[in-house]
Amino acid sequence: MPAHHQPVSRRERPAKPALTREGIVATAVRVMRSEGLERVTMRRLATELDTGPASLYVYVTNTVELHAAILEEMLGEVDLGPVAAAGDWRERIDAVLSSYRHVLYENPGLARSALVARPSGPNYLNLVEALLVLLGEGGVPDAQAAWGVDLLLQDTTANAAEHAGRDDSGSSTNEWNLLAAALADASSTSTPRIAALGAQLLSGPPLRRRKWAVRTLLDGMLHTPLPE
DSSP states (O other), rough: OOOOOOOOOOGOOOOOOOOOOOHHHHHHHHHHHHGGGGGGGGHHHHHTTTTTTTHHHTTSSSHHHHHHHHHHEEEEEEEEGGGOOOOOHHHHHHHHHHHHHHHHHHHHHHHHHTTTTTOHHHHHHHHHHHHHHHHHHHOOOOHHHHHHHHHHHHHHHHHHHHHHHTTTHHHHHHHHHHHHHHHHOOOOOSSSSHHHHHHHTTTTTTTHHHHHHHHHHHHHHHHHOOOO
């Protein structure tokens, strides 16, 4: 005679952990690290958390808010140690921004999302505070520093979004070679300035170019008052 299996009463099943915003974000970060940001959907998270997608919207309004929450969580990995270190204030700002860029590089989808995400948690505020402290130490007037922080973060985020996940890809190399060839073949008649400066347009290693970009922004903040 076949054995009869008694159904398990719902009361005997282990209780599921209560849903929380923190738990949802932690799960989203775990999925992003293992599968990429494009896999972080409400349906995917609902499966991981053994619930329905509708239940998640009580804690996170939409995917944009979820991505901002993920970015906020990842900003906790940015090294703010240079703020308290010795050395040139410009170099220390560059070190903080390099750490921020590295966090985005490690998560290519997040780098692109960060262009529009608006985190507002303590990790983001700590990053902004660190940059403001260093700008103040460098003598940047308060008004220019307040606007300048946005420029620094936008430039770093855009750089990461452009390059994250592409540096070692064959398609990226091919695109670069096509651009270099186009600049080298530029007409001295129709595009004389490109013909004259073509080699310089792509010159210099990425690290050197990034440092120059940060230095240019910082020098501009020092000497450019806000418009009336």
